[in-house]
Amino acid sequence: MITLALSKGRIFEETLPLLKAAGIEVTEDPEKSRKLILPTNRDDVRVVLVRATDVPTYVQYGGADLGVAGKDVLLEHGGQGLYQPLDLRIAKCRMSVAVRADFDYGAAVKQGSRVRVATKYTTVARQHFADKGVHVDLIKLYGSMELAPLTGLADAIVDLVSTGSTLKANHLVEVEQIMEISSRLVVNQAALKLKREPIRRIIDVFESVVSSSNPNPR
Ligand SMILES: Nc1ncnc2c1ncn2[C@@H]1O[C@H](COP(=O)(O)OP(=O)(O)OP(=O)(O)O)[C@@H](O)[C@H]1O
Ligand SMILES: O=P(O)(O)OC[C@H]1O[C@H](OP(=O)(O)OP(=O)(O)O)[C@H](O)[C@@H]1O
Structure with a gap:
């Protein structure tokens, strides 16, 4: 069998x-x-x-x-x-970093401030931000990551994106593509x-x- x-x-x-x-x-x-x-x-x-x-x-x-x-x-x-x-x-999809459209991710990274990132993918996220030298506090979630920046739980999320319609519906924008999936x-x-x-x-x-x-x- x-x-x-x-x-x-x-x-x-x-x-x-x-x-x-x-x-x-x-x-x-x-x-x-x-x-x-x-x-x-x-x-x-x-x-x-x-x-x-x-x-x-x-x-x-x-x-x-x-x-x-x-x-x-x-x-x-x-x-x-x-x-x-x-x-x-x-x-097929991609793993990306997304933030609220009104959050200046570039400025946050440049200033070296700690960015709060909610994700189901903590291993990949930890590695990604370590490689870039970005200081992050990771918050582990099991779903509905898009909600985190909208409620103030996090500044950014690491999630899967395909058509981009889920991000768009929640007023989020993709600021980095981490990898193809x-x-x-x-x-x-x-x-x-x-x-x-x-x-x-x-x-x-x-x-x-x-x-x-x-x-x-x-
Ligand atoms: N929007 C998408 N477009 C294309 N592929 C996707 C998309 N979302 C997820 N995937 C891929 O499909 C796989 C299965 O996704 P699916 O939504 O069935 O499970 P899940 O809800 O992520 O997992 P679980 O049920 O364990 O929480 C994911 O691991 C990912 O590789
Ligand atoms: O960019 P999009 O095409 O909107 O896809 C992205 C969404 O797909 C995945 O969730 P889920 O598996 O729940 O999505 P589904 O609605 O396609 O099943 C992922 O966690 C995003 O929320």
């Missing part, structure tokens, strides 16, 4: 075409079913639904053999025990040895779909 960990929503939706190319079709709709283990058309493959941030943990400890996780999530997790063979180039295939290192052939087949098919759909790697 091969167990694949996915999160509901964009990662699930964007992984489906890759699975289809590998001859794997999930036979239940996660938006309609309450099941956390979804069967597929193949007796030897199943999908487990977990929170996006839990995908690396499931794969690390062998709760799943494979998974799909965003680079944001993998950097925060640390990647221990995970083989990361492939950038799937799905769920996409999702990767992650594999349990022991499973790769014990179930080498079926896992290798999945990696190979995914790789050929990814390189044919976008020949210009990021």
